[in-house]
Amino acid sequence: MRRVLHIIRKEFIQIRRDRTMRALILLVPIIQIWVLGYVISSEVKHVSTVICDLDRTSTSRALIERLSHTVYLNVRYHEERESLVGEYLDAGRAMIAVVLPAGLEKNLQTLQPSRIQLLVDGQDANTANVALGHIAGILEAYLTDRVRSQSAAALLSEEIHLLTPVVQVWYNPNLKLSDFMIPGIVVFLLTMITTLVSAMGLVREREIGTLEQLLVAPIKKHELLIGKIIPFALLGLFEMGLAIGFARLWYHIPIVGNLGLYLLLSIIFLFTTLGLGLLVSAFSHTQQQAMFMSWFILIFVLLMSGFLFPIENMPRLAQWLTYLNPMRYFILITRELFIKGAGLRHLYIQGLILCLFGALIFTFSVLRFQKRLK
Amino acid sequence: MKPRIVAVLQKEFIHIWRDPYSLLIVFLFPMMMILLYGYAITFDIKYIPLAILDQDRSPASQQLVEKLTSSNYFRITARLQDRRAIEPGFLHRRMSAVLVIPPDFDRRLTSRPETSVQLIMDGANANTAMIAMNYLKSFLTRTTLELNQGLLATPLEIEPRIWYNPDLKSTHFVVPGLIAILMMMICAMLTSLTISRERETGTLEQIFVSPIRPVEIIIGKVAPYILLAFLDAMAILGFSHWVFGVPIRGSLALLVFFMLIYIYASLSLGVFISSRTRTQQAALFAAMLGTLLPSVLLSGFVFPIASMPRVLQWVTYIVPAKYFLIQARGVMLKGVGFDYLYLPTVFLLIFGTLLLAVSVKRFKTNLEG
Numbered sequence: 145m146r147r148v149l150h151i152i153r154k155e156f157i158q159i160r161r162d163r164t165m166r167a168l169i170l171l172v173p174i175i176q177i178w179v180l181g182y183v184i185s186s187e188v189k190h191v192s193t194v195i196c197d198l199d200r201t202s203t204s205r206a207l208i209e210r211l212s213h214t215v216y217l218n219v220r221y222h223e224e225r226e227s228l229v230g231e232y233l234d235a236g237r238a239m240i241a242v243v244l245p246a247g248l249e250k251n252l253q254t255l256q257p258s259r260i261q262l263l264v265d266g267q268d269a270n271t272a273n274v275a276l277g278h279i280a281g282i283l284e285a286y287l288t289d290r291v292r293s294q295s296a297a298a299l300l301s302e303e304i305h306l307l308t309p310v311v312q313v314w315y316n317p318n319l320k321l322s323d324f325m326i327p328g329i330v331v332f333l334l335t336m337i338t339t340l341v342s343a344m345g346l347v348r349e350r351e352i353g354t355l356e357q358l359l360v361a362p363i364k365k366h367e368l369l370i371g372k373i374i375p376f377a378l379l380g381l382f383e384m385g386l387a388i389g390f391a392r393l394w395y396h397i398p399i400v401g402n403l404g405l406y407l408l409l410s411i412i413f414l415f416t417t418l419g420l421g422l423l424v425s426a427f428s429h430t431q432q433q434a435m436f437m438s439w440f441i442l443i444f445v446l447l448m449s450g451f452l453f454p455i456e457n458m459p460r461l462a463q464w465l466t467y468l469n470p471m472r473y474f475i476l477i478t479r480e481l482f483i484k485g486a487g488l489r490h491l492y493i494q495g496l497i498l499c500l501f502g503a504l505i506f507t508f509s510v511l512r513f514q515k516r517l518k
Numbered sequence: 519m520k521p522r523i524v525a526v527l528q529k530e531f532i533h534i535w536r537d538p539y540s541l542l543i544v545f546l547f548p549m550m551m552i553l554l555y556g557y558a559i560t561f562d563i564k565y566i567p568l569a570i571l572d573q574d575r576s577p578a579s580q581q582l583v584e585k586l587t588s589s590n591y592f593r594i595t596a597r598l599q600d601r602r603a604i605e606p607g608f609l610h611r612r613m614s615a616v617l618v619i620p621p622d623f624d625r626r627l628t629s630r631p632e633t634s635v636q637l638i639m640d641g642a643n644a645n646t647a648m649i650a651m652n653y654l655k656s657f658l659t660r661t662t663l664e665l666n667q668g669l670l671a672t673p674l675e676i677e678p679r680i681w682y683n684p685d686l687k688s689t690h691f692v693v694p695g696l697i698a699i700l701m702m703m704i705c706a707m708l709t710s711l712t713i714s715r716e717r718e719t720g721t722l723e724q725i726f727v728s729p730i731r732p733v734e735i736i737i738g739k740v741a742p743y744i745l746l747a748f749l750d751a752m753a754i755l756g757f758s759h760w761v762f763g764v765p766i767r768g769s770l771a772l773l774v775f776f777m778l779i780y781i782y783a784s785l786s787l788g789v790f791i792s793s794r795t796r797t798q799q800a801a802l803f804a805a806m807l808g809t810l811l812p813s814v815l816l817s818g819f820v821f822p823i824a825s826m827p828r829v830l831q832w833v834t835y836i837v838p839a840k841y842f843l844i845q846a847r848g849v850m851l852k853g854v855g856f857d858y859l860y861l862p863t864v865f866l867l868i869f870g871t872l873l874l875a876v877s878v879k880r881f882k883t884n885l886e887g
Contacts, residue, residue: 162796162797162799162800164795164796164797164800164803164804165797165799165800165803168800168803168804168807171807172803172807175807176811179811179815179816179830180815182826182827182830183815183816183821183826183830184815184821186821186825186826186827187825188822188825189824189825190824190825191822191824192824218824230681233681233682234852234854234858235858236844236848236852236858239824257675258675259675259676259677260675260676260677261677261679262676262677262678262679263678263679263681264678264679264680264681265681265682266680266681266682266683266684266686267682267683267690267691267847267851267852268691268820268822269683269686269687269688269690269691270688270820271822271825272680272686273686276676276678277649277652279676280656280676281652281655281656283676284655284656284659287659288659291662291663305627305628305630305631305632305633305662305665305666306631306632306633306662307627307632307633307634307635307658307661307662307665308632308633308634308635308658308662309634309635309636309637309654309655309658310634310635310636310637311636311637311639311651311655312636312637312638312639313638313639313641313647313651314608314638314639314640314641315608315640315641315642316641316642316644316647317641319641319644319647319648319651320644321644321645323642323644324642324643324644324645344798344799344802348798348799351715351718351719352718352719427539428539429537430537430715431711431715431798431799431802432537432540432708432711432712432715432798433537433539433540435711435802436539436540436543436544437539437543439547440543440546440547443547443551444550444554447554447558447559448554448558453559454563454643454645454646456565457563457564457565458558458559459557459558462557462558479642479643480609480611480642483642484608484609484640484642486609490609490610
């Protein structure tokens with residue numbers, strides 16, 4: 145045990161000595177949460193728009209007014225000639241062109257169908273889709289209000305019957321995307337740091353030749369391994385705490401559930417990521433290799449975890465694959481616990497699966513690594 | 519002078535060859551990403567799990583539910599008996615939204631001027647909740663218009679024409695971004711790592727005391743990575759073009775020219791990083807913070823710049839990948855020419871030259887000091 149402590153101390157001394165590392169340990173989580181928080185959890189907003197009004201009536205002006213007064217669009221240009229709106233898309237100045245056709249007001253008054261033409265830069269399929277949805281919503285809201293004001297008299301005469309929704313949003317009443325995304329970023333950070341550091345840490349000793357010195361030192365192999373792994377785990381938990389603290393202060397994310405339970409589940413999850421890093425280091429000769437392999441694995445773990453892209457919408461085969469991804473379970477645990485305050489009885493299945501993954505990956509990688517040391 | 523550079527070149531090629539793992543990953547990674555984006559990843563939200571709490575149980579309420587589920591936005595995963603079942607249902611993730619149809623719905627719908635149904639959303643996943651809510655609202659508006667046919671306005675039809683990517687395929691959008699990230703990874707990350715590895719293992723000093731000039735060292739170390747980045751970009755282009763039909767509408771020669779400019783800018787960034795870091799680990803972290811993350815997050819690769827807060831939008835102006843993406847997408851998807859794209863080119867040239875000048879100077883002082 146004393147010998148393990150010595151190794152742990154050596155690791156911390158190494159970190160302390162490296163000025164760049166020391167700064168990075170503090171900066172990486174904060175910068176990541178800060179930047180990622182804004183980038184990932186920003187809703188589609190301020191989509192650059194050009195409007196071509198061929199109707200020029202009070203109706204078309206009212207519609208333009210509504211389109212201009214939403215955060216989703218940024219109406220930057222008004223073009224008079226329909227033939228020129230395409231130019232705005234080509235030059236990348238606008239992403240959407242709205243053409244309000246001549247006769248719009250007349251059609252609405254006579255209950256004739258009218259068509260509003262939209263020209264959409266479809267390169268970014270997601271933004272295009274979301275913006276289209278918002279425009280549809282704005283037009284629909286305009287119509288509903290119009291119906292309401294015009295049918296006030298009819299409503300009283302009980303000729304017209306409206307069906308209206310009353311919406312109640314639980315857990316996240318303002319539908320803040322950051323509440324949902326930032327816990328995911330915390331998980332990604334923890335996964336990334338522990339995997340990378342444990343993958344590179346051991347290879348580094350081998351690369352600069354100090355591993356042999358350690359191996360001939362009077363210390364058992366498993367003690368060496370434990371002594372190397374524990375600082376990585378502590379580092380990961382420290383970074384996670386820093387990230388959560390910063391996210392709470394800066395983004396005011398809710399933490400409804402029990403943090404003690406969360407710490408426990410995080411430690412279980414760490415066995416998977418540290419094991420993964422160890423496995424990578426058993427297969428690589430240089431730090432560069434270790435880093436490449438870790439990134440290669442991490443990107444897929446990230447994309448197939450439900451962090452950015454909802455799993456339910458993937459094709460069946462891809463969905464099955466995600467069941468093999470430990471981060472999938474931990475992302476779910478984190479979000480449910482933070483936002484909804486889910487407890488162990490809602491999350492025990494995920495917890496058990498993580499235990500299983502952790503035990504399997506960790507044992508396998510330790511065996512593999514010890515073989516490699518010999 | 520020539521043979522000295524060739525020697526450094528040879529040495530670097532040997533380094534790359536000795537490490538087939540990294541080489542394999544550099545080529546395999548983008549292909550896997552394209553496959554993933556092509557097949558697995560979609561932003562569409564469909565089949566949102568919905569629970570029904572029907573307190574009316576009349577033909578009218580059943581009809582409403584049926585009509586709602588005939589689209590593939592929702593699938594009904596639970597039928598609740600009373601309101602107390604809602605909370606456990608949300609916590610066990612059995613549904614994301616509940617539609618509550620009030621008692622008397624049938625009668626009210628035809629006798630009262632206004633009838634309400636309640637939507638209770640699990641707001642934890644803000645994205646899904648927002649889409650579900652918008653869809654339910656517009657569904658109810660449409661139902662209202664149908665109920666009162668001939669009395670109220672007809673819906674405003676939207677006729678969208680999608681340019682550049684008519685099927686809204688995310689692969690088309692992602693491929694130029696992947697090229698930008700991969701080239702940045704190879705040119706900036708690998709070069710900064712290889713230089714800092716020499717420093718860490720102490721071989722950089724050996725090279726410095728040999729009769730090679732710093733410029734020669736840099737060129738010799740960097741040239742193999744230029745080749746590698748270029749080959750990789752071509753492989754990505756070919757694969758995405760022939761397997762997933764990603765178009766190259768403009769001139770290929772122009773695209774290659776833009777790639778070379780971008781390679782120059784990324785290399786300068788890599789050399790700059792390695793001139794300022796001592797260990798591989800530090801170089802790695804710095805490269806991640808300085809090259810990889812900005813290229814992924816702040817370039818417009820998947821996250822639109824217009825939606826970011828103002829400060830981050832300013833930061834994007836110093837991210838080289840942003841400019842390359844404008845160029846690559848312009849040529850590949852829009853098919854526009856150089857007259858639309860000269861500004862980003864000018865910027866990348868200035869960016870690269872500035873960084874290179876600063877780091878060469880730094881290397882020289884290192885050598886002398």
